[in-house]
Each structure stands twice: as structure tokens, then as C-alpha cells.
Amino acid sequence: MARFAAGDRVRARSADHDGHTRLPRYVRGHVGEVVEVRATWSLPDDAVRGISRAEPVYTVRFGAAELWGSGQHSVVLDLWESYLEETL
């Protein structure tokens, strides 16, 4: 069951990760909007340790001003549910 839905605002987790991850540093701590629930895929952070744990993956759009402090463009990437938290 997907925890987030299209239109939800989500924050990428800011904690430094111990080991392999597909959560790029430049989005950590930043708030974006879920565009769609992309798929259910195995979490790479666990898969690399031989553990298979599938979870929802979300396509999330970030505004340039949110990521970099300026700019008009947007950046879209896929983030596993474990990489995201609710915004307050």
C-alpha cells in the first residue's frame, strides 16, 4: 500500500546514508511534490546487501528554487518510499 499519493508534498530524508543508496545528495532535506506512484521496486540500499524488500517508488518533482535557492526549472526523479517523509 502506497503511503503517498499524487499531489502530496514530501521531504527527502536528510540523514547521511551508511552504504549504497539511490537517493542523490542534492535532494536530501528538500521538499518536492509527488507526481505519480511509479512502481513497486526492490530497495537498492537493501538489495545491495542481498536483502530483497520491494516498496513503492514515487516520481517526485522539485523546484529549482527549493533545491538551489534560485532558478525557474524543475528536477524530477524517482524516490523509494524509505527515502521520503511527510512534511509538517
Next chain:
Amino acid sequence: MSGGHAELPVAARVRAFEERVIAAGLTSDAELEEILAGVYASASPVNGARMVARAWTDRAYRDRLLADGNAAAAELGFAAGTRGYLLKVVENTAGVHNVIVCTLCSCYPTSLLGPSPTWYKSFAYRSRVVREPRAVLGEFGFELPEDTHIRVWDANSETRYLVLPLPPGSADGLDEDALASLVSRNGLIGTAVR
């Protein structure tokens, strides 16, 4: 990386890894050669260009392409090359221009775009295009109107992207082959208009 790289440290590391998996009985040199030859024999931006030209001339195909890139690639005979990832086609419009990158490594739909250019794998492109795409596109000689919104797609997961460029303004009368010949690899990445 394109061109010779046999002396680079990464080549030695790849070879050491190959020797380990071969020693473990998981594959063989012959099998690896066959896989690579198979990929590179058919991988070409001509494939992506054919999908684009079909989308420009067939509205129903364009709709299917945007809804399910893998199925639309399979329709034109490219199923094998798109196995193992989700192909997402992103459409340029009058107001939105798309550009693709893989900030974590160099992911890219090789079978449809051909071997990736060296710059696509460079730290400069990967780090800058998410931060200042308009400046990066300008360095490709590609100037977008000020009011065009740029959307950068980072292929950090199992999704691979292909850009559906805008058709030429004077496309009338051109058949699918002629249209396909107008589409470049950079156009499919988003660093050229088409």
C-alpha cells in the same frame, strides 16, 4: 567511456570483477562477448528516431508511447533492448522542454539512443544540468525561449527516459523516414531541439 580506455584503472577493476564471476561459474568470456556484441550491434539513435517519427505521424502511437514506452518500443521491434527497465517518454511542448541525465552514474536507454556520448557521463554535465540547465543547453548552442519551462529528469532509479522532441514546423509532406532523419541523439537526450 567512448574511445580507448583499456589503460584506465576502471578497466582493470572491471576485468578483475569479470574474472571473479567467471571463476564462480556464473558466466564466461564468450557469453559476455556475445551479450555486448548483441547490444552494440543493434543499439543506435536511429531506433529512438524511428519511434519519434512514428509518434509525429501517428497520433494514436504517440499516445501509446507516452502511456507505455516499453510497449511502444516493442511495437517497432525494440523489445529486447528495453528489457530490464521502465521506459518513460517525456514530450516537449511549446511551453515545456525536457532534458535527461543520470546524476548517480550514466543510465540511459542505450538500445534506443546508441552508446552514450562521453559528455553524458562527465561530472560536469551530470552535476550542472540539474542546477543550471539553461546555461548547459546554451553551451550546446541550444537557446530556448525565456518563457519555456525546463524539466530535468534524473534517471536515478529503474526508469530510463527518452525525449519526444517537437516536430519541425514544416513537417507537412515529409514521410516517416524523412522525419526520422531529422532526429539526433542529442534531440533524444534534450540537448538539441530535435
